[in-house]
Amino acid sequence: MTVGLSDGAVQMLGRWLDHLRALDGASENTITAYRADVAGFLGFLGRHHGEGMGAERLKRVIQSDMRAWMAHERGRGLSSRSLARELSSVKSFYRWFSEREGFDATHVLSARAPRFQAKLPRPLSESAARDVIAQVEVQAAEPWIAARDAAIMTLLYGCGLRRSEALGLTGSDVPLPEVLRIRGKGDKERLVPVLPAARDAVEDYVRLCPYAPGPGEALFRGARGGALNPRLVDLAMEKARVSLGLPVTATPHALRHSFATHLLASGGDLRAIQELLGHARLSTTQVYTAVDGARLMQVYRAAHPRA
Known part of the structure; x- marks a missing residue:
């Protein structure tokens, strides 16, 4: 008690x-x-x-x-x-x-919470996100492991998946459909469109992987055939970050932030992005509007002659 x-x-x-x-x-x-x-x-x-x-x-x-x-x-x-x-x-x-x-x-x-400055997500630029995927594709010694890491990063950036959601995919999910059913936080389900690039990346990995995943078995495997340890995803990202000279905020989750931020910058609807990310509240998704505004002000201050 x-x-x-x-x-x-x-x-x-x-x-x-x-x-x-x-x-x-x-x-x-x-x-x-x-x-x-x-x-x-x-x-x-x-x-x-x-x-x-x-x-x-x-x-x-x-x-x-x-x-x-x-x-x-x-x-x-x-x-x-x-x-x-x-x-x-x-x-x-x-x-x-x-x-x-x-x-x-x-x-x-009615108790009032102390004020604090909310931390904004730190997305990568579009070119940096693409560079990360390209880098992980060549940095592993084993071709199938390189293909695995590239497939995971592509799912994080191309579909906005959480790391745990990507690693939660099983052999039953391949070949990836055009729309993937994801069970995320709080056991909430959502439908996520799958880009051809993500589908191709996963197909390349499955073709090269020495461990054929059966229905219900983990899709992404470690070197010894067991379910992939999430820490290895972090290490692959860390190695790519160092190679590319990216900041420490370039994490696997930053690719999900990048997915949302780039969609919003391209005119994506906030409600639709909320659904794609699986956020329970719109206020969680609205933080990306602040990110987009902050980036705009950075460009303004850097470029405007009177700034």
Whole structure:
């Protein structure tokens, strides 16, 4: 049992997490983060008041409790960004809790998160993204491994897949269809168009790979035939980045950022890009509009004679 909480409060937390799994389709990583955030908050309240925090006591949390908790979190070195995330988790729990129990949770829901500068995604330029794919295609000693790495990078950039989604493909997915059904974060499904370049890259890899993937078996294999370790994708990208002189922000996930940013710059619809990326909220996708605007200002400042 979480320290300082009654069995009832722990059960309440468990029911909320079950609700997130069942109705919101939250991933296990998200569930783990929510559990840690809210349990930490509730545990602090128990220590702060020196009493067990049952469900009825949790209904009487006031503004001074919220201020004390946030001061405690900042005092242990938590950044503004991390504290804002924790507060968002706590509010989500209390929103569900108050609706279920029928009490006023204004003191919790009105708590203001500390301000922080949101980090913008760091996409590659179109030419740099193409260079990465070309580089990984020649840097591995084994031709089939080079083809494998190129196929993965092409899927990340050409289809906007997450690394885990690309590595989640199986023998049942080849040959790749024109539209691929992807199961992403939170077990959410989406349909992703497959470019001919991505289909060709995967076909080249399958033709060269010494391990024929059966239905349900991992498509992308390591040197010994097992499912490919995600870390090897990072290492291939790191090697290409160093060879091409790209910044440390040139990661496999940066190719997904590049997919979204380049689509938007070409006139892509924000809602359509949201669907292609599998974002649950449009606000997550809207960050790419800030990226595009930031790049435009960089060009303006560099080129305008009066800037």
